[in-house]
Amino acid sequence: MSSNNPQDPSADNLSDFEHQPNQDFAYGSPTDEEIRLQALNHTKDKLLSVVGHDLRSAIGGVVSIVYMLDKRLEQGDMEDAKRLSGLIRRAALDADDLLKDLVTWTRNSGQELNFRLESMDVVELVETEIARLQSVAMRKKQRIRLEAYDSGMIRADSNMLQAIFRNLLTNALKFSDHESDVTVRIYRQPGLWEFQVCDKGIGMSAEVQDVLLKIDKRKQKPGTSGETGSGFGLLLCEDFIQRHGGHLTWESALGRGTTFSFTIPELLG
Numbered sequence: 001m002s003s004n005n006p007q008d009p010s011a012d013n014l015s016d017f018e019h020q021p022n023q024d025f026a027y028g029s030p031t032d033e034e035i036r037l038q039a040l041n042h043t044k045d046k047l048l049s050v051v052g053h054d055l056r057s058a059i060g061g062v063v064s065i066v067y068m069l070d071k072r073l074e075q076g077d078m079e080d081a082k083r084l085s086g087l088i089r090r091a092a093l094d095a096d097d098l099l100k101d102l103v104t105w106t107r108n109s110g111q112e113l114n115f116r117l118e119s120m121d122v123v124e125l126v127e128t129e130i131a132r133l134q135s136v137a138m139r140k141k142q143r144i145r146l147e148a149y150d151s152g153m154i155r156a157d158s159n160m161l162q163a164i165f166r167n168l169l170t171n172a173l174k175f176s177d178h179e180s181d182v183t184v185r186i187y188r189q190p191g192l193w194e195f196q197v198c199d200k201g202i203g204m205s206a207e208v209q210d211v212l213l214k215i216d217k218r219k220q221k222p223g224t225s226g227e228t229g230s231g232f233g234l235l236l237c238e239d240f241i242q243r244h245g246g247h248l249t250w251e252s253a254l255g256r257g258t259t260f261s262f263t264i265p266e267l268l269g
Contacts, residue, residue, distance in 0.1 A: 062091045115157055115243060117267055122154040122193065126184055129165040133173065140178045140224070144169065150188035155267040160240035167233035168197040168260050175258070176201035177224050192246070192265045200257035209252060213238055237262070 065088050072081040123146075130144045137144055154161075165184070172182040176199045185196040202224065204212070213235060237260075241248045245265045252258035 059095060062088055062095070065091065115160075117155050118158055119153045119155050120158055120161075121151075122186060123148050123151045125154075125158065125161060126165060126186065126195075129162055129169065130184065133166070133169050136170065137173055137182070140173070140176070140180075142173055142176060142179065143181045144173075145181055145183045146186075147183060148186045150186055150193075152188065154193055154264065156244060156264055157240075160243065161264070164237045164240050164262065165195075165197070167237050171233065172197050172199040172201070172258070172260075175199065175203075175224060189263075192263045194261065194263050196259055196261045198257065198259040203254045203256050203258055204252040205254050209250070212250075 065084050069081055069084040069088065072078075072084060126146060126148075130146060133144060169182065169184070176182055180200055183196075183198045185198065187194040187196075238248045241262045241264070244267065246263040248260070248262045250258060250260045
């Protein structure tokens with residue numbers, strides 16, 4: 001199943017305002033810009049609500065495990081205490097990742113984003129991100145393969161492009177089995193670059209795909225080794241791709257893996 005997403009990440013929320021009375025606007029009918037800002041604020045409100053719930057859950061989990069750890073230490077059960085200590089560490093890191101994703105998403109969801117185009121070797125950039133994730137892949141004895149059908153220089157924002165590959169690769173590793181392959185493919189089409197990140201992992205149901213980029217309806221699933229995540233990484237990917245004028249799509253089926261594809265137009269200047 002594939003999905004094409006609208007260029008405006010807040011477009012899904014416009015209907016919430018188009019059919020309401022003009023009670024929020026002092027001077028008659030709202031302008032397009034006022035509607036867009038209202039929709040963006042509505043999206044951010046939902047985001048903060050969801051994040052607040054996720055953070056309460058994460059911190060509540062840490063507190064519960066700390067109580068359990070105290071009891072084990074009182075009982076002198078050092079073996080179980082070590083196990084609980086590991087759980088606390090993972091829960092704390094999960095909460096930290098959630099906060100980082102939130103800060104990044106909210107910083108970059110407005111118009112103030114500093115967008116810098118520069119020329120870079122596309123294969124070199126992808127190879128760098130693959131190298132950075134080798135330690136993650138090694139934990140489950142996974143392999144990240146690069147199939148570059150085309151090469152050359154691409155004009156893009158390097159920080160955004162790195163973040164896109166980092167998030168898509170991290171997800172692919174998270175939801176793939178031990179000793180499996182994750183593949184990055186590079187193609188050059190007339191007027192644009194196309195990239196694919198493919199895995200043969202657990203895949204997604206149609207229900208999960210339908211709400212994949214909806215902030216308040218995320219269907220979070222643990223990875224194949226119990227890994228967790230905030231779910232905002234993919235929202236960042238979509239945002240960054242759209243800022244380049246590209247598109248994010250995917251194909252997935254339960255038990256058959258997932259392929260995320262995105263395009264970056266040839267940007268001149």
